[in-house]
Amino acid sequence: MQVLDNIPFDLDLDAILNRTHVEPGTEDAEALREIVDRARAEAKPKALFRECFIEAKGQDTVTLGGVTFRSRTLRKNLDRAHRVFAFVATCGKEVERIELLEGDFLQQFWMDTIKSTLLGTSRSYLMSYLDRRFALGKVAVMAPGSGDVTVWPIQQQRELFALLGDVDGLIGVRLTDSFLMLPDKSVSGICFPTELDFRSCQLCHRENCPSRGAPFDPDLWESIDPESQ
Numbered sequence: 466m467q468v469l470d471n472i473p474f475d476l477d478l479d480a481i482l483n484r485t486h487v488e489p490g491t492e493d494a495e496a497l498r499e500i501v502d503r504a505r506a507e508a509k510p511k512a513l514f515r516e517c518f519i520e521a522k523g524q525d526t527v528t529l530g531g532v533t534f535r536s537r538t539l540r541k542n543l544d545r546a547h548r549v550f551a552f553v554a555t556c557g558k559e560v561e562r563i564e565l566l567e568g569d570f571l572q573q574f575w576m577d578t579i580k581s582t583l584l585g586t587s588r589s590y591l592m593s594y595l596d597r598r599f600a601l602g603k604v605a606v607m608a609p610g611s612g613d614v615t616v617w618p619i620q621q622q623r624e625l626f627a628l629l630g631d632v633d634g635l636i637g638v639r640l641t642d643s644f645l646m647l648p649d650k651s652v653s654g655i656c657f658p659t660e661l662d663f664r665s666c667q668l669c670h671r672e673n674c675p676s677r678g679a680p681f682d683p684d685l686w687e688s689i690d691p692e693s694q
Contacts, residue, residue, distance in 0.1 A: 510587035608654035
């Protein structure tokens with residue numbers, strides 16, 4: 466297990482103004498600048514990962530570090546893999562301590578944008594670190610709950626966190642009873658070397674998903690047949 470808790474970050478005010486559609490020089494811009502300044506002082510984006518060697522493969526299961534995951538898609542994607550990296554990256558709970566005006570949904574939107582920026586930084590730093598240290602080359606990532614619900618059920622967050630150990634104590638990320646993560650701007654998953662392009666979005670039928678990174682692939686869906694898991 467390795468923790469990355471000294472991740473450099475830059476909260477560019479102009480970029481955040483643009484993302485939040487706030488006009489420079491206005492009262493809103495000044496209020497947002499104050500929040501960004503506080504975030505620069507308080508934020509501590511973090512990540513952790515564990516290098517795991519695959520111990521067993523079933524028809525639709527993969528065992529890592531004594532923990533068995535059930536997903537035909539994951540099993541298929543790891544068909545030629547021997548080593549993977551389980552991870553969690555987060556904006557950090559410190560930034561959530563910044564007080565906002567109660568009931569001010571605009572400020573909440575601004576903070577959400579700031580946290581998303583910090584999460585993007587921590588995730589990018591983690592992936593770059595893994596590539597530098599382990600010379601991974603081309604990689605793909607799968608996460609519980611991404612894609613259609615049958616691809617890799619979100620309930621398997623429980624197994625992923627069990628594999629990673631004390632995630633809350635190490636980087637301040639915990640699971641809710643519905644298997645969501647807090648802070649909400651956190652991501653988890655398994656990263657693995659691959660020769661093929663794969664994104665979970667290719668197995669998601671949601672047409673208007675704002676986070677879509679790749680179109681639905683009916684041929685890939687048919688080849689994996691997640692409904693038979």
